[in-house]
Amino acid sequence: KQEVTQIPAALSVPEGENLVLNCSFTDSAIYNLQWFRQDPGKGLTSLLLIQSSQREQTSGRLNASLDKSSGRSTLYIAASQPGDSATYLCAVRNSGNTPLVFGKGTRLSVIA
Amino acid sequence: DVKVTQSSRYLVKRTGEKVFLECVQDMDHENMFWYRQDPGLGLRLIYFSYDVKMKEKGDIPEGYSVSREKKERFSLILESASTNQTSMYLCASLDRTNTGELFFGEGSRLTVL
Numbered sequence: 724k725q726e727v728t729q730i731p732a733a734l735s736v737p738e739g740e741n742l743v744l745n746c747s748f749t750d751s752a753i754y755n756l757q758w759f760r761q762d763p764g765k766g767l768t769s770l771l772l773i774q775s776s777q778r779e780q781t782s783g784r785l786n787a788s789l790d791k792s793s794g795r796s797t798l799y800i801a802a803s804q805p806g807d808s809a810t811y812l813c814a815v816r817n818s819g820n821t822p823l824v825f826g827k828g829t830r831l832s833v834i835a
Numbered sequence: 836d837v838k839v840t841q842s843s844r845y846l847v848k849r850t851g852e853k854v855f856l857e858c859v860q861d862m863d864h865e866n867m868f869w870y871r872q873d874p875g876l877g878l879r880l881i882y883f884s885y886d887v888k889m890k891e892k893g894d895i896p897e898g899y900s901v902s903r904e905k906k907e908r909f910s911l912i913l914e915s916a917s918t919n920q921t922s923m924y925l926c927a928s929l930d931r932t933n934t935g936e937l938f939f940g941e942g943s944r945l946t947v948l
Binding site for chain 1: 839866875876883885923927934937938939940941942944
């Protein structure tokens with residue numbers, strides 16, 4: 724059964740720092756991997772989707788990488804801002820028709 | 836933009852009441868999902884549906900049922916609400932035929948007294 728782990732559970736950084744959030748998964752035969760952002764009391768917003776054939780995806784200051792063989796993905800946030808403070812969740816899908824399996828998230832605080 | 840709309844953002848119900856949580860998506864997606872989210876437990880899948888009138892149990896279906904009479908609408912039903920069903924409920928819709936991306940609604944915070 725696929726398991727997704729995100730470490731650390733919480734992270735606090737000063738504004739302007741570059742940072743990396745980690746996601747690992749136990750079954751490397753994935754279909755795709757998706758990163759989400761969640762603000763307190765709100766739903767999840769999709770940030771980046773990486774297909775199994777891709778190595779990375781970029782959107783603005785965000786870059787997500789995927790290493791299937793090692794069961795890892797990273798979300799890189801450049802020049803962090805207080806508005807980046809949120810919980811970031813990673814989720815993987817093993818086939819086109821199976822539900823995503825979620826990690827428990829990393830709660831990020833960017834201090835001004 | 837894909838829009839997934841959950842009809843109620845906040846609900847307060849009493850133990851034993853029947854509760855309906857409604858979710859509508861506007862992109863003709865076949866796959867829809869209901870999750871609940873609790874502190875320390877993360878997101879847990881309750882039920883999902885691949886198409887109209889189809890449903891599949893997720894990891895924690897006990898105490899819940901679902902209805903998918905139309906493609907755009909997926910309803911979660913608590914037949915007899917209990918206090919341990921106090922939670923944030925999240926509906927999602929999957930763009931399976933194109934990007935494979937999952938889209939979420941804003942969530943429904945249910946409190947059962």
